[in-house]
Amino acid sequence: FEKMISGMYMGELVRLILVKMAKEGLLFGGRLTPDLLTTGHFETRFVSAIEKEKEGLQKAHEILSKLGLEPSHEDCLATLRICQIVSTRSASLCGATLAAVLRRIKDNKGVERLRSTVGVDGSVYKKHPHFARRLHKTVRKLLPDCEIRFIRSEDGSGKGAAMVTAVAYRLAAQHKARQKILEPLKLSHEQLLEVKERMRVEMEKGLGKETHAEATVKMLPTYVCSTPDGTEKGDFLALDLGGTNFRVLLVRVRNGMRRGVEMHNKIYSIPVEIMQGTGEELFDHIVHCISDFLEYMGMKGVSLPLGFxxxxxxxxxxxxxxxxxxxxxxxxxxxxxxxxxxxxxKEAIHRREEFDLDVVAVVNDTVGTMMTCGYEDPYCEVGLIVGTGSNACYMEEMRNVELVEGDEGRMCVNMEWGAFGDSGCLDDIRTEFDLAVDELSLNPGKQRFEKMISGMYLGEIVRNILMDFTKRGLLFRGRISERLKTRGIFETKFLSQIESDCLALLQVRSILQHLGLESTCDDSIIVKEVCTVVARRAAQLCGAGMAAVVDKIRENRGLDFLKITVGVDGTLYKLHPHFSTVMHETVKQLSPKCEVTFLQSEDGSGKGAALITAVACRIREAGQR
Structure with missing residues (x-):
């Protein structure tokens, strides 16, 4: 390819054509000279000279004469034409391949219209009178949807080498600056152990009668005193109210050979005017939905135990x-x-006078998660949710639950651990980014632990870090777009997608483009790194909290070694590519005397509510016997 386009060969191509035409009697009256027959005697600079606008023909005459020929006017014209053909082909081929490269860049960037600049050096481009213009023309003809500028380079090999070094220095300095900013988000083993110990202290405060009032981790009694033992059976209704949608479920629990759970459910929406109206309207709406569901299931008039x-x-x-x-x-x-x-x-049910239901249990979704997994695995005595929010529950010894009379047996405690740190005990590991997210949240100063680990906030932490990087000129070429200033654009699902291992950087860039952020490949690598650091810290903090829980259970029972299962639910845990792995590793490192298995829960708020009801009914019947 080079031999068809570069300066080293262009003159030689013209010489070979002149020789062939002379041999065929088409030029110089069929005469050949030793000079014309010598390789390299027709130089490329001759081609440039002959193609000059005004003195071209005169130059042709001079050059051909020097080669020992006696050219006529026609010979000179023909030589000029041959030079034009050879140099035009060279410029066209060069332009066509350059267009392919630029098209590739355009596709890489995924833009409608590429605006780019080509730096050019070399004697043919700089000295040939028409080469540059022909090259530009070819590129523009082949790429009508691109705006391409050409800039002549000055001393690419000298100044250029210095530039490469300077850029490498800049990149290294920027990398160092970014690492320094991310440093506080990287927690050491010692720091995580400290978080575990502090969680333990806060748990004791929540359980104690004297300290409960000012405790941040509330450790609320749930009055759920047993996990499923597999003998539960019967039909149960479950209601699930936790947001703008409301579910009614019929759950059939079977024991014996056909042991299992079969579920039917229907989803109802709650209109805003009812969410914000009176309590009577809200509960009348709920009962109306239950009535519709019973009719839909063909069970009108049946009185069933219900979990809420x-x-x-x-x-x-x-x-x-x-x-x-x-x-x-x-x-x-x-x-x-x-x-x-x-x-x-109950009042709303009586107002309707259509059916009667036995409301057996009010259920927290974290406890429901533990119960669902407890039905599959008898070792499951801890529940964990890491989704939009985060919380945990576990089976505590009754003697430690000071808010409830009695010392026998166990009771599930709803930790409400999202509020861990609200007393200021995590201030030394909270970063400026955590403070920024907290200040602009709906509940400043509250749920500080949750704001460092749950899905609702991780995207905001990432966005704040990216803003900081950009302000310092370490990202997006220092340009802060309006989109980047918009709160909430980084949904947690983006974090999961960006960190997915099978994703090429090209796809990371398309996610950033979807967010309205123009990014280079380097930017994409940086964004991915920030996401990794933030999610890793979240998983480690969550693991440190869980380590405190399993170690407390082990010590409660006076064991050297505890084997236990944690039932888990939540989008962050289930969908993020690395969260669960990092969390499991952290628990293993911080609680080496516990063997912890994590089991993903299916529908803790629906199935879980029914199972709590089933267990309560089993215990109630045993008591009546």
């Missing part, structure tokens, strides 16, 4: 009594806060 998953902060004074402390997630129904939600539900 109510995912709002509640104080439970009994398994079937939950006082709503405060509405969250956009609910504002009046006359409910401070009231027992089971009472409100």
């Amino acid at each position: 998953t109510f995912s709002f902060p509640c104080q439970q004074n009994n398994l079937d009594e939950g006082i709503l402390l405060k509405w969250t997630k956009g609910f504002k129904a009046t006359g409910c806060e401070g009231e027992d939600v089971v009472g409100l539900l």
